[in-house]
Amino acid sequence: MRRVGYGAAPDAAAPARALRRAEERGSLWRLFVAVFCMMQVMMYQAPIYFAAPGTLTPDLRTLLLWAANVGPATNNEAAVGTPNVRCPTDHSSVVA
Secondary structure (H helix, E strand, C coil), X not given: CHHHCCCCCCCCCHHHHHHHHHHXXXXXXXXXXXXXXXXXXXXXXXXXXXXXXXXXXXXXXXXHHHHCCCCCXXXXXXXXXXXXXXECCCCEEEXX
């Protein structure tokens, strides 16, 4: 290499590259865990959105809301009528 005009030097950036690769792996793992947890919460919410009115018993609805960590269930559907869309944040029903 010296004959063509280039000097050889040790790779000083190798530790930084290894650290960056380890950080990227850790970030990818955290992203995977977050997506998996999001899918689990959505799995518990799906029956609340897609069940026909009156088909979920109050205890099952409470269990699903508790499992999804949304909060306690309320029975607002009976007061509003037959809902087509349910809002899980305030547990109220809106007719679309």
